[in-house]
Structure formats: C-alpha cells, structure tokens
Amino acid sequence: LCALINVNGIMAYTLFDSGSTTDSVSPEFAHISGAKPVKLTEQVILQLGCSGSRSKINYGTxxxxxxxxxxxxxxxxxxxxxxxxCVIGTPFMNAHGISLDFEQRAIIVKGQVCPAFTLEEDSS
Structure with a gap:
C-alpha cells in the first residue's frame, strides 16, 4: 500500500512494504528535501527479493x-x-503498531485509519 507521508517537510510518495526490513529514501528525495547524508563507516548489503539482485548501502540520513x-x-x-x-519496512511498522488493510486500502496507525492510494491512483 502507498500513501503520502511528510518526510523532512516534504510529502513523499511512500510504499509501506511488509517484505522490507529497512526504511529507505531515494537519493533524489534526500537531495530535494535537504536531508543531510551521513556516510556509513561500513557498506551494508541490500538483498532484494530476486535471486542475484543486491545493492550496497553507503549513506543514511x-x-x-x-x-x-x-x-x-x-x-x-x-x-x-x-x-x-520512500519505503517504510516492518521494523518501523511493528514499533508503531501499523497494520495494512489491503481490502479497505487503508494503513492503520494505532487504531487511526489513514487512507492509502486507490489502485487507480497507485498505477498512474
């Protein structure tokens, strides 16, 4: 499910990803929003769901x-x-009591219903 969330004062098109164990922003969004990148002391491997599909994480914010x-x-x-x-993963969702209701296309945050994009909005 996707929604707009406020990240560093800018509305970010965000995927709530129940298969992700990390929270991330794109380099373009980090730049546009004025986020200060922090170089990681060690690169972190980012393993994606596809076989052989991986990347390295060099910066955070x-x-x-x-x-x-x-x-x-x-x-x-x-x-x-x-x-x-932006991508919000399961650790953040677990820490904040976020659940995803795919039938109603809603993101529920500690009982508060936040609407997600419709299928039509999400595919455009």
Whole structure:
C-alpha cells in the first residue's frame, strides 16, 4: 500500500512494504528535501527479493517524519529506489503498531485509519 507521508517537510510518495526490513529514501528525495547524508563507516548489503539482485548501502540520513499520530525523527538508508520516494519496512511498522488493510486500502496507525492510494491512483 502507498500513501503520502511528510518526510523532512516534504510529502513523499511512500510504499509501506511488509517484505522490507529497512526504511529507505531515494537519493533524489534526500537531495530535494535537504536531508543531510551521513556516510556509513561500513557498506551494508541490500538483498532484494530476486535471486542475484543486491545493492550496497553507503549513506543514511536522520530526518523528521510525520504520518497520522506519528511525529518523530528517524533514520533512513539512502538507496536507489525505482518508483518511490520512500519505503517504510516492518521494523518501523511493528514499533508503531501499523497494520495494512489491503481490502479497505487503508494503513492503520494505532487504531487511526489513514487512507492509502486507490489502485487507480497507485498505477498512474
């Protein structure tokens, strides 16, 4: 499911990914939003779902995030994302009681329903 969330003062087209174990922003979004990149002391391997599909994470950033009742500064890896400005993974969703309702196309944050994009909106 996808929604717009406020990341570093800019609305980010965000994928809530139940298969991701990391939270990330694209280099383009990090630049546009003015996020300060932090070079990692060691590269981190980013393993994707496809066999042989991997990348390396060299940078991260700490930025404020606001979505529904959540308002906090959080860490994001800066990675090459194909279609999204931002990806929210399962550790963040677990920590904040976020569940995904695919039937109703809703992102539920501690009981608060936040609408996700419709299929039509998401495919355009």
């Amino acid at each position: 700490w930025v404020p995030l606001q979505f529904g009742p959540i308002a906090q500064t959080m860490y994001f890896d800066i990675v090459n994302l194909d279609r999204y400005d």
